[in-house]
Amino acid sequence: MAKLKLTVACDKYDYLQPLREGKVQAEGIDLNLITVESGIRHQRMYHYGEYDACEFSMSSYLVAKSQDVGWFNAIPFFPRRMFTHKFCFIRAGSGIKKPADLKGARIGLRTYENTLALITKGMFHNTYNLRVTDVTWVVINRDPVGSRLPASIKIEQLEGKWRLEDLLLQGKIDAEAEPDLPEAWIRGEGTVERLFPEFEQEEREYYRKSKIFPIMHPIIIKTDILKNDPWVATSLYEAFMASRRAYDDFMQQPHRLSFAWGRSYLEQERQFFGKHPFYQGLKENYHDVQNMITFAEQQAMLARPLTVEELFTENTRDT
Numbered sequence: 294m295a296k297l298k299l300t301v302a303c304d305k306y307d308y309l310q311p312l313r314e315g316k317v318q319a320e321g322i323d324l325n326l327i328t329v330e331s332g333i334r335h336q337r338m339y340h341y342g343e344y345d346a347c348e349f350s351m352s353s354y355l356v357a358k359s360q361d362v363g364w365f366n367a368i369p370f371f372p373r374r375m376f377t378h379k380f381c382f383i384r385a386g387s388g389i390k391k392p393a394d395l396k397g398a399r400i401g402l403r404t405y406e407n408t409l410a411l412i413t414k415g416m417f418h419n420t421y422n423l424r425v426t427d428v429t430w431v432v433i434n435r436d437p438v439g440s441r442l443p444a445s446i447k448i449e450q451l452e453g454k455w456r457l458e459d460l461l462l463q464g465k466i467d468a469e470a471e472p473d474l475p476e477a478w479i480r481g482e483g484t485v486e487r488l489f490p491e492f493e494q495e496e497r498e499y500y501r502k503s504k505i506f507p508i509m510h511p512i513i514i515k516t517d518i519l520k521n522d523p524w525v526a527t528s529l530y531e532a533f534m535a536s537r538r539a540y541d542d543f544m545q546q547p548h549r550l551s552f553a554w555g556r557s558y559l560e561q562e563r564q565f566f567g568k569h570p571f572y573q574g575l576k577e578n579y580h581d582v583q584n585m586i587t588f589a590e591q592q593a594m595l596a597r598p599l600t601v602e603e604l605f606t607e608n609t610r611d612t
Contacts, residue, residue, distance in 0.1 A: 296323040297522060301512075301529070302334050302347040303327075303372055308540035308571075312532060317539055319532035321524065331472070331510070332403070332434070338365075338513070339437045346514040346529060348372045351585060352411040352594070354511060356438040358604060359595035365513040368526050368609045369575040369582075370533045373509035376496035377413045381470045381488035382478065384461055389468065392421035392488065399429045401457040401469035405448055406436035406594065412507045413470040415588030416499065425592050431466050433457060440594045461485060472509075497565065505581050506570060511604075519606060526606040534573060541569075574612035575605055 299319075303309060305328045311317045313326055327344075329337070335350045337343040339357070342364070354367060383389045389398075402410040414430075417423040429447040433455040442448060451460075457469040458477060462484055469475075477484045489495045500506060512533065518525055543549060547556035562570055572578065582601045589595050602610055 296321055297525065298323045298325070299345040299518070299525070299529075300325040300327060302329040302338070302344040303512075304329070304331055304334075304348060306372060308537045309372075309533075310536075311539035311543075312536035317532060317535045320528045322528055322532070324532070335437050342515065345518055346512060346525075348510045349513045350406070350408050350437065351508050351510055352406055352408040352589060353437045354513060354604070355586060355589045355599060356406060356436075356440055356594050356596075359589075359597050359599055360438070361597075362438070364516050366516055366519060366526075366606050367511040367513045367604055368530045369578055369605050369612055370512050370530050370573050371508045371510060371571070371578065372512065372533075374506050374571060375409065375412075375472070375509055376492075376499065376507060377409050377416065377470060378489040378495045378499070379487070379492040380409060380472060380474070381413065381468065382458075382461065382475055382485045383468045383488050384464070385484050385486045387467065387486075389488065392417050392423040395423055395468055396427045398467035399431050399449070399465070401431045401433070401460050401466040401471075403457070403471050404432050404434045404436045405430055405442070405592075406438060406440065407472075408507075408509045409470060409472045411585065411588055411592065411594075412509075414592055415584075418588075418591055420499065420502075431460065433460075440596070442593050446593055458485070500566075503584070505584055506566070506572075508578065508581050508585065514606075523606070523608055526609050530609055530612065537571070537573070575601070575610050576612065 299322050301324060334347055335353060338347045338349060389395060414425050418425050426445045429449055431449045431451060433451050457471050458475040460466045461469050468488060475485050514526060544559060550556065579601055586599050
């Protein structure tokens with residue numbers, strides 16, 4: 294029997310290499326795994342349905358599901374997780390010492406809807422005494438899905454091509470949060486500073502208190518495919534899991550890692566989390582997903598309440 298041909302778009306992750314190289318196979322699927330950068334991928338999938346399945350913004354997925362958009366569904370494999378403290382930047386010498394100092398200020402985001410923004414706004418609101426209504430959110434791109442926000446949430450949509458880093462350096466915003474480090478920071482120019490100078494300590498403390506390593510993206514699959522071949526959901530889930538396990542095995546030997554103390558860091562990380570830090574499946578992630586729903590509700594992004602279960606295919610809810 295011929296395998297089902299599917300094109301799946303993801304970012305370029307180390308643990309997907311076994312799947313890319315064909316060392317791991319998706320059962321019953323002739324898989325075309327392509328690399329597409331996140332912002333472009335999300336827009337192409339949502340507006341044009343360019344892929345059979347893809348890695349997709351978790352926050353945009355929540356917004357779409359709350360609006361009863363039904364032409365795709367997710368499996369509980371989460372390709373990207375990130376703490377967001379490290380991505381929050383201010384101008385050097387601004388005098389800002391903590392998030393609460395930003396009350397009444399202007400904070401730049403790529404979009405109000407993107408997942409890093411959702412997590413950052415959520416942690417500001419719930420952990421650092423900076424409510425989502427306390428600032429003006431300056432955004433430079435359009436939301437893939439979009440929400441009807443109340444007037445209490447202040448959004449300023451900029452037209453034209455802007456970079457958040459430039460807006461920060463020009464004094465047009467007071468802080469920024471986006472899923473890339475500013476080039477000025479990478480070059481060591483001394484013009485920008487982290488809002489959380491001891492970001493790793495803050496991120497560890499955030500996990501200790503919340504037991505959440507924030508999800509950024511799930512894998513979504515077109516519903517038409519799932520209606521005809523529901524097994525695709527479990528096949529893709531198992532293939533991604535097998536690729537993850539194969540890469541974990543590869544990392545066991547220190548000489549394979551391009552870090553002087555990479556193996557030591559790996560052991561420290563596993564000891565801190567007490568499990569694999571990139572934990573998968575719905576059972577392990579139920580609390581994390583519920584927290585994201587709560588954040589989205591607090592930020593007025595949802596058209597109706599959501600349950601965790603309805604977000605994932607029925608045959609992967611027991612993972």
